[in-house]
Amino acid sequence: MKIFSAKQIYQADKYTIEKQQIKSDELMERVAIQIFNWLHLRLQGAPVKIQLFCGIGNNGGDGVAVARHLQEHGYAIEVHIVNYSEKRSDDFLLNLNRLKERKIWPNFINNDSEFPEISKEDIVIDAIFGIGLNRNPDAWVVKLMQKINTSEAFVLAVDLPSGLFTDKPVKNKDAVVKANHILSFQTPKLVFFLPETGVYANQWEIIDIGIDAEFIANTEVDYELISKLEVLPTYIPREKFAHKGTYGHALIIGGSYGKIGAVQLASKSCLRAGSGLVTAYLPKCGYVPMQTAVPEIMVLTDEHEEFITKIKFEITPDVIGLGIGLGTANETQKALGNFLKKNKTPLVLDADAINILALNEAFLKNLPAQTVLTPHPKELERLLGKWKDDFDKLKKAKAFSKKYDCVLVIKGAHTITVYDNKGYINTTGNPGMATAGSGDVLTGIITGLIAQGYGALKAAIFGVYLHGTSGDIAVEKLGYQALTASALIDSLGNAYIDLFKQPEQPPQVEEQEQQ
Numbered sequence: 335m336k337i338f339s340a341k342q343i344y345q346a347d348k349y350t351i352e353k354q355q356i357k358s359d360e361l362m363e364r365v366a367i368q369i370f371n372w373l374h375l376r377l378q379g380a381p382v383k384i385q386l387f388c389g390i391g392n393n394g395g396d397g398v399a400v401a402r403h404l405q406e407h408g409y410a411i412e413v414h415i416v417n418y419s420e421k422r423s424d425d426f427l428l429n430l431n432r433l434k435e436r437k438i439w440p441n442f443i444n445n446d447s448e449f450p451e452i453s454k455e456d457i458v459i460d461a462i463f464g465i466g467l468n469r470n471p472d473a474w475v476v477k478l479m480q481k482i483n484t485s486e487a488f489v490l491a492v493d494l495p496s497g498l499f500t501d502k503p504v505k506n507k508d509a510v511v512k513a514n515h516i517l518s519f520q521t522p523k524l525v526f527f528l529p530e531t532g533v534y535a536n537q538w539e540i541i542d543i544g545i546d547a548e549f550i551a552n553t554e555v556d557y558e559l560i561s562k563l564e565v566l567p568t569y570i571p572r573e574k575f576a577h578k579g580t581y582g583h584a585l586i587i588g589g590s591y592g593k594i595g596a597v598q599l600a601s602k603s604c605l606r607a608g609s610g611l612v613t614a615y616l617p618k619c620g621y622v623p624m625q626t627a628v629p630e631i632m633v634l635t636d637e638h639e640e641f642i643t644k645i646k647f648e649i650t651p652d653v654i655g656l657g658i659g660l661g662t663a664n665e666t667q668k669a670l671g672n673f674l675k676k677n678k679t680p681l682v683l684d685a686d687a688i689n690i691l692a693l694n695e696a697f698l699k700n701l702p703a704q705t706v707l708t709p710h711p712k713e714l715e716r717l718l719g720k721w722k723d724d725f726d727k728l729k730k731a732k733a734f735s736k737k738y739d740c741v742l743v744i745k746g747a748h749t750i751t752v753y754d755n756k757g758y759i760n761t762t763g764n765p766g767m768a769t770a771g772s773g774d775v776l777t778g779i780i781t782g783l784i785a786q787g788y789g790a791l792k793a794a795i796f797g798v799y800l801h802g803t804s805g806d807i808a809v810e811k812l813g814y815q816a817l818t819a820s821a822l823i824d825s826l827g828n829a830y831i832d833l834f835k836q837p838e839q840p841p842q843v844e845e846q847e848q849q
């Protein structure tokens with residue numbers, strides 16, 4: 335699903351209004367009806383008090399229009415107009431008049447007003463600011479936001495929680511409404527997926543307001559949300575006459591004394607991701623544990639007992655996953671530098687391979703085109719330097735990816751894969767996956783996909799998706815705390831199977847034949 339910027343949302347609005355030959359307030363009415371339906375379905379006329387806090391722009395207009403529908407259906411409403419500016423939008427005024435025609439008199443809140451009481455049994459509709467927020471809210475509006483936030487009432491945000499900018503970081507953490515649920519129009523907003531602002535958007539849902547499909551299809555975006563719909567077309571089916579050579583040979587290089595398990599995890603997940611053959615290359619001390627733990631995997635060893643000192647092998651793998659459990663010993667750093675000078679095989683680099691690159695910037699120019707790097711936040715910082723905020727981080731990541739022609743997988747709650755000036759935001763996974771070895775498994779999966787013929791970018795996007803789905807499947811049985819990296823590998827098969835599962839349909843009631 336495409337993620338639009340605020341500017342693109344306004345363009346989409348305009349385009350739709352012209353093409354569908356509707357008035358702008360009709361679009362607002364679509365919004366209002368959908369929000370009303372959402373509430374009505376859940377409340378079923380319950381006598382709960384609904385307090386609507388509406389700004390004076392179109393977000394406020396949405397809120398005011400929802401109020402009218404609620405009142406028409408007998409709900410107990412209180413409409414508060416948060417009067418933060420003189421510049422009221424036309425559709426806000428139109429809907430305000432429609433309220434007045436029905437003898438609903440809103441309460442106007444100004445900077446010197448006393449705020450209304452909000453009880454924790456109430457429902458609050460937050461329609462103060464939408465995507466039009468372009469500067470920090472005034473102090474008195476922030477105070478009102480704080481009142482809403484401390485009320486313990488259920489807060490439903492219209493389009494996005496008021497105070498969140500669509501395409502910018504938040505400076506004042508108090509100046510955002512904490513919503514329990516967000517109904518966002520047509521497209522989720524980028525800020526929902528970034529660590530600093532995503533905390534304000536735990537629960538969100540998209541409301542389809544009938545934005546023109548052609549506009550959506552033809553508009554290039556900077557960010558895309560990746561779910562099953564997006565990854566399914568990239569899946570490469572298995573062929574009947576295939577043999578193990580058809581699906582490639584992956585080499586996993588890593589490990590040092592005490593960190594052989596990391597190579598076991600990456601090699602196993604590489605195999606389970608579908609690589610035809612997998613060889614592991616590790617220091618001598620890893621030979622016996624590796625051969626014993628995973629019989630399907632071939633093993634090559636370095637001449638050193640405890641860490642890797644020379645990366646030399648006679649085989650010709652299709653892809654190399656490198657860095658897990660590697661350590662950063664001087665000899666290992668040198669070995670990686672020498673290896674990169676000669677290597678032409680596609681690479682997936684993780685963990686200490688990334689740390690070694692950060693320590694030796696000169697190595698970066700020797701990366702083959704479209705090398706996949708999978709840093710966690712600390713490794714990313716070593717690579718990019720410190721960033722001011724999430725937006726600055728993405729800007730730096732895009733510049734880095736462009737400079738070195740690499741696919742950068744920014745791991746996090748919503749992992750973002752960056753390449754060619756675009757970001758692909760993953761939607762699968764859960765906090766149970768913040769566990770030792772989880773990253774090693776991801777490296778193995780991406781390496782295994784490239785071995786089978788997936789391009790680097792597709793392998794990274796699909797790999798991150800599969801890894802998250804494995805976590806979502808594993809957590810069902812294990813819960814968050816007991817989820818381990820090994821359990822992720824065990825669920826990988828089901829993650830593939832899940833790709834082809836149809837969503838459950840409600841049971842069909844057969845019609846009784848009329849006698």
Ligand SMILES: NC(=O)C1=CN([C@@H]2O[C@H](COP(=O)(O)OP(=O)(O)OC[C@H]3O[C@@H](n4cnc5c(N)ncnc54)[C@H](O)[C@@H]3O)[C@@H](O)[C@H]2O)[C@@H](O)CC1
Binds near residue numbers: 393463465469520543
């Ligand atoms: N396609 C869509 O997404 C649609 C969006 N609609 C709604 O329209 C909203 C956008 O409406 P607007 O563009 O009127 O903007 P908002 O309602 O978000 O904000 C109102 C106005 O306040 C001013 N403002 C910004 N920051 C301020 C601050 N800190 N203090 C005081 N004033 C400030 C700006 O001039 C802004 O236009 C969306 O979020 C959505 O709720 C719907 O009504 C129709 C369809």
Ligand SMILES: [K+]
Binds near residue numbers: 393
């Ligand atoms: K809002």
